Amino acid sequence: MSNESTSNSRRKFIQKVAGSVLASSIPGIIKATGKPDNFEGLLRNYYNPNDNIQIAVIGAGGMGTADGNTAMSVPGAKIIAACDLYDGRLEAAKKNYGKDIFTTKDYREILQRKDIDAVIVATPDHWHKDISVAAMNSGKAVYCEKPMVHEVSEGNAVVEAQNRNKVVMQVGSQGMSSLGNEKAKELLAAGAIGKLNYAEGFWARNSPFGAWQYDIPADASDKTVDWKMFLNKFPDRPFDAKRFFRWRCYRDYGTGVSGDLFVHLFSSLHFITNSKGPQKIMAMGGLRYWKDGREVPDILMGMFDYAETEQHPAFNLSLRVNFVDGTADSTYLRLVGNEGSMNVEWDKVTLTKNQSYAAVDDPLLKTKMNKEIETVYDRKKMVPPSSTIYKAEEGYKGAHYDHFYNFFNCIRNKKVSSEDALFGYRAAAPALLCNDSYFTDKAVKWDPINLKLVN
Numbered sequence: 001m002s003n004e005s006t007s008n009s010r011r012k013f014i015q016k017v018a019g020s021v022l023a024s025s026i027p028g029i030i031k032a033t034g035k036p037d038n039f040e041g042l043l044r045n046y047y048n049p050n051d052n053i054q055i056a057v058i059g060a061g062g063m064g065t066a067d068g069n070t071a072m073s074v075p076g077a078k079i080i081a082a083c084d085l086y087d088g089r090l091e092a093a094k095k096n097y098g099k100d101i102f103t104t105k106d107y108r109e110i111l112q113r114k115d116i117d118a119v120i121v122a123t124p125d126h127w128h129k130d131i132s133v134a135a136m137n138s139g140k141a142v143y144c145e146k147p148m149v150h151e152v153s154e155g156n157a158v159v160e161a162q163n164r165n166k167v168v169m170q171v172g173s174q175g176m177s178s179l180g181n182e183k184a185k186e187l188l189a190a191g192a193i194g195k196l197n198y199a200e201g202f203w204a205r206n207s208p209f210g211a212w213q214y215d216i217p218a219d220a221s222d223k224t225v226d227w228k229m230f231l232n233k234f235p236d237r238p239f240d241a242k243r244f245f246r247w248r249c250y251r252d253y254g255t256g257v258s259g260d261l262f263v264h265l266f267s268s269l270h271f272i273t274n275s276k277g278p279q280k281i282m283a284m285g286g287l288r289y290w291k292d293g294r295e296v297p298d299i300l301m302g303m304f305d306y307a308e309t310e311q312h313p314a315f316n317l318s319l320r321v322n323f324v325d326g327t328a329d330s331t332y333l334r335l336v337g338n339e340g341s342m343n344v345e346w347d348k349v350t351l352t353k354n355q356s357y358a359a360v361d362d363p364l365l366k367t368k369m370n371k372e373i374e375t376v377y378d379r380k381k382m383v384p385p386s387s388t389i390y391k392a393e394e395g396y397k398g399a400h401y402d403h404f405y406n407f408f409n410c411i412r413n414k415k416v417s418s419e420d421a422l423f424g425y426r427a428a429a430p431a432l433l434c435n436d437s438y439f440t441d442k443a444v445k446w447d448p449i450n451l452k453l454v455n
């Protein structure tokens, strides 16, 4: 459906149905903390199930384009509009999604349109909260890239907007929708590694592109870019192409390596362990190599303390990012328990069991304990496999596809998504607090249940 008047009547019908469902059900679903219990079945109807879900991409750069392409590959979804602040990206969106799509530099024009059911928010981090909240207030479903917010203090507004508007929101840490994350969750629950005591993860990179030195187009200027809009609430300054195209390097717009990368590992870890987050956060690192004017470290190590809860035992987490390391694998997440460990990838889980044996079987010990040494010989035993590899079937479409599939499925079936605003906030908070710890040189205490800093 692309016709505005049909869409208007469709929207009226939708609102009527949604209104009658909601009127009887609002009380009791939002707790004092602003947390949804479970409002499954209470979400609005977006559209006639036979229609396409009509989508606008807001922030049609690198990830917005990847998100748009993946969204389009899921049957029943269609990109009909794009918003970006740079002319070149709007031209590319038309080439990619068709010359008839609606384009604008002002996201508010997207939100006013009645024919748009869902938006993908893939702007730099400092715009995520404002656009997501405004989109939900306009009744749109929102797929917002990670980290959900730029500052910890912004999280409640997003959670509140989702609860109040009863819309579907999915945050974009796609790994947690993967077969690999699901298998790891199942194995942990089945006791495959025993009692969890430790987890670790890292991201290693060693290229200018990997370290955020993206190309700057030749025509970049304040004629082709809406620079004032880009700045949002941050200090006015003359047009600066580096700040616009390499925004990750600057604290006003980006969230450093932890907001960019740690957040993925938090999302996966919290999904696998059912955790709500750590209570203590400490980070250290430095700017060792990419001295190009950036304001954030290129090496960062974070340490996190997870207290015991009903969902998991107490454990520690260690995360690191190194942008000056070309020797290691690029990404890694490992969970360790007293009976083994798991390396978790999006399409593969490697389970390794501890190679321990009872002391009494040790021949050396037997010589000391047992006079019958001459009768003991080192007879070999049958042993179970030390490691088991679970791999996705050939043809698996991958985590990104799954994450969009789940998002659309929630829209169609009025369900709360697995990475909703509350989950997204709890994954973003410890990543953002890593920056606070690094810049203040202090440990930060966090209450992940009530979403509050602890003094």
Ligand SMILES: NC(=O)c1ccc[n+]([C@@H]2O[C@H](COP(=O)([O-])OP(=O)(O)OC[C@H]3O[C@@H](n4cnc5c(N)ncnc54)[C@H](O)[C@@H]3O)[C@@H](O)[C@H]2O)c1
Binding pocket: 058, 059, 060, 061, 062, 063, 064, 083, 084, 085, 086, 089, 105, 107, 122, 123, 124, 125, 127, 145, 146, 147, 172, 173, 174, 229, 230, 244, 245, 260
């Ligand atoms: N899930 C993932 O694996 C993944 C991977 C990469 C990036 N990301 C996230 O995606 C987001 C975008 O990253 P990117 O690498 O695509 O950056 P990018 O610079 O390539 O694209 C951002 C685009 O947003 C546009 N923009 C800026 N402010 C805007 C506004 N107010 N309204 C409309 N458009 C605006 C810019 O013009 C630019 O084209 C970031 O939050 C990043 O963390 C996620």
